[in-house]
Amino acid sequence: MDATALLDRYERMNVIRRTEKAAHDLFLRGLVKGTTHLAAGQEAIAVGASAALRPDDYVFATYRGHHHALARGATPEECLAELMSRATGLCKAKGGSMHLTKAATGMLGSYAIVGSHLPMAVGAAWSARLRGTEQLAVAFFGDGATNIGAFHESLNLAAVWKLPVLFVCENNLYMEYTPIADVTAVPRPAADRAPAHGIPGEVVDGNDVEAVEEAVGRLARRARAGDGPAVLEAETYRHFGHSRADPAAYRPAEEVERWLKHDPLDLARGRLTELGVDEETVAGADERARDVVERAVEAAKAAPPPDPREALTDVWADGGAAWRT
């Protein structure tokens, strides 16, 4: 990857990291209610994969999906307004942190029932093939989703019809609070299971944005060519606990330290230096990212709350919610 491309990926990851930090700060100040599941530390997967996709490809994500929404075209302002329950939120403040969706740019949703979206991605890939569009569907999911039935049903269904779908596992070592290794019989919960369904399973350093982009691009070309689905297991680490309520005290200190040293932003910055990009240029990207997010925070804070009448809209296609005549 050349320096210009990498600087672009770096800046995108930086925007996501800063948006996550803003969400965290706003929560502590009482401006974000409910909970958030931050993806800080996992930015390289969203940014690398998105860079390898076509604008009209479909993406399905999980409740830990801020990074995917941002990588797929949602703005920090829309996302933060959604978290802050503002009328200008991405989903009109009806979705919240766990349901960031921007259908217009192919970000077809963040689903908070673990693994539920994998079959949806299979269906979207089926639809793309029926319509002859060569679009790809990508399901991002956590390691915890690999032990639910829908994971296996989806891999089999996608394989049996050779559908253009990629299953990208963000293995951050913990399913909620429990190490995935404690509850799973194989070391690579996604990649090791793929061959049992007739699908190639690869492992990639999920904190290396270049490696993720290369792998997703290669598997995407293969799927578009009609060679069927693939599983990509991206090894990564979340900087925070499972959710706001979780200080993640169960994680060994040396493990945390090891992974924080393997931060995707630091890795990209180091690689930029290797490519001869000067510090000033990198600092410029940092500054642009900071400005975008600071302005987003202020705009979201200034936005109005939703009209209470909105509560009774958007159930049906006619815009209403009536269930009887």
Place this chain on the structure above:
Amino acid sequence: MADVITYRDAVAEGIAREMRRDASVVCLGEDIAAAGGVFKTTTGLLEEFGADRVWDTPISEQAIVGAAMGAAMTGMRPVAEIMFSDFLACCWDYLANEIPKVRYMTGGQVTVPLVVRTANGGGLGFGAQHSQATENWALTVPGLKIAAPATPADVTGMLAAAIRSEDPVVFFEHKGLLATKGPPPPPGHVVELGRAAIVREGADVTLVALASTVPLALKAAGVLAGEGIEAEVVDLRCLVPLDAATVLASLGKTSRLVTVEENPYQGGWGATVVSVVADAGFALLDAPVRRVAGECVPLPFADTLEQQVIPTVDKVVTEVRRLAAY
């Protein structure tokens, strides 16, 4: 077309008509293609439309309904079959958490125009895990439309409306009605969802029925007519949207209400109909309401036991007699 058509054939006819009309209509489910469906409700579809549009799936209920959802979100109009309605429990996440919520929680960004068809109900001795009437399960979920036709023409006409609907529809085909016959649907037949039908007029009592209980209520009305009691029979056709206006208008004539439902009394749709009447039409009533419903037990196997549990003509007649004497 012949003078009569079976309910079973009306299903395949209804799907085929929509598949001919709209290339985005596709089917998926277990044994629906070469086998023509275990109930022969998809016979001929594979031959006419090919394997791309009529997809035999593995036994993977979550993937069937989840994939239908993904396809519906991206420009197709899938018709998914879940073989027995009892198996809806295997993919309940999609019916309770995913399909009906996604439009709302995305602020109206995503549309899910799909139909989940399923064979519902008892009376055939299939035992506790293949006999339940489960339409009341779906009734607990905001965001699902619920259709349950009673006649062959309604099957085809309501399938047309369901497949063309931008909203998700759960379509209950009653197993006990599959072999019944009726007038064939005219060309282009569409029965709008949420429109009940008065299938027998009467001035003394309103029987509100759905799917299998419609012919049951009509038989009971025949018996009662011999005793001088004229029952009006309302075929609800849909639970969502619920045609409360037709029920209330009928009560305006009869002032007495009996609901006849196959699902268990506990949590059954009759309770919702009754509560709407109590709320919006209490002054129309001259007598207490009655509900004939399934017992709150799993469906037993033996005919004599099953008949004890599900509504019968005798049970309806008995309730109406008590009400007429009030």
